Amino acid sequence: KGVDFLRSTMHYHTWTQRIMLTDSSNLQTFEQAINKAHINYLLHIPIEDNKLKTCLIKANRRFQNIMRPLNKLSALSSVTSDLLVENERMRLESQTDSLTQLLNRRAMNVILENLWHQYLASNIIFSFAILDIDHFKRVNDTYGHEAGDKVLQVLSTLLLRNLRKEQDFACRYGGEEFALISTHMDAQKMFLFVNRLLRLTRDLRIKYNDTDIKITFSAGISDTRQVQSPQQIIHQADNALYQAKNAGRNRIILFKK
Numbered sequence: 001k002g003v004d005f006l007r008s009t010m011h012y013h014t015w016t017q018r019i020m021l022t023d024s025s026n027l028q029t030f031e032q033a034i035n036k037a038h039i040n041y042l043l044h045i046p047i048e049d050n051k052l053k054t055c056l057i058k059a060n061r062r063f064q065n066i067m068r069p070l071n072k073l074s075a076l077s078s079v080t081s082d083l084l085v086e087n088e089r090m091r092l093e094s095q096t097d098s099l100t101q102l103l104n105r106r107a108m109n110v111i112l113e114n115l116w117h118q119y120l121a122s123n124i125i126f127s128f129a130i131l132d133i134d135h136f137k138r139v140n141d142t143y144g145h146e147a148g149d150k151v152l153q154v155l156s157t158l159l160l161r162n163l164r165k166e167q168d169f170a171c172r173y174g175g176e177e178f179a180l181i182s183t184h185m186d187a188q189k190m191f192l193f194v195n196r197l198l199r200l201t202r203d204l205r206i207k208y209n210d211t212d213i214k215i216t217f218s219a220g221i222s223d224t225r226q227v228q229s230p231q232q233i234i235h236q237a238d239n240a241l242y243q244a245k246n247a248g249r250n251r252i253i254l255f256k257k
Helices: 002-012 027-035 051-095 105-122 136-143 145-161 187-202 230-246
Strands: 019-022 041-044 126-133 168-174 177-183 206-208 211-213 217-223 252-254
Touching (some): 002 019, 002 105, 019 051, 041 051, 051 105, 105 126, 105 230, 126 136, 136 211, 145 168, 145 211, 187 252, 217 230, 230 252
Parallel strands (some): 217 252
Antiparallel strands (some): 126 177, 126 217
């Protein structure tokens, strides 16, 4: 709907000028446009000559007036570019797991919250999966913790190389567990994606000293259509992972109510 589209633009740029053109005389439509989409201008079709042009000029002028001080602030901030670079480095470090270079648990929670709000506003679904390396303790006990770290790094690299840019997110969930978040993807499509990752993982030969280490993982999947909160999607994926491990590991389970 037009009102929903205008509302969604607020999530991408707060200061976007929202103009609604309608031939409706329904008061409820006008109330939704004002209260839900926070429109800046409303024009009724048919539009009088030059009225749209005048409205666009006003909207552009208003946008420029809002952005001008922000642009000045941006120009001023360039003076402290060295500080900004350092702040960015620290920000990335606070969001990234140092061993695997994946996003950490804190960043994962932020992404889930943002995607959840986007789902509520625009019905853009996403799926969530938890992956757990099978018998990882055996790797550490047999080959040592350095070998275990290498296994984590190799699997992390495999995940990163198979992500869709700005649509998939790979996170270090904790220990030998990883999380995947995929937008515009329901649980069934997520299953196909994770299953391809599992096949690639089975083919890995992780060299450590003179040994080839082979690994598999178990995974649980849920999506937004089955939950009422970001916390619930984690809980459901975790339950599905538990089922996958109890069923013999080296497999993927979709959560089902």
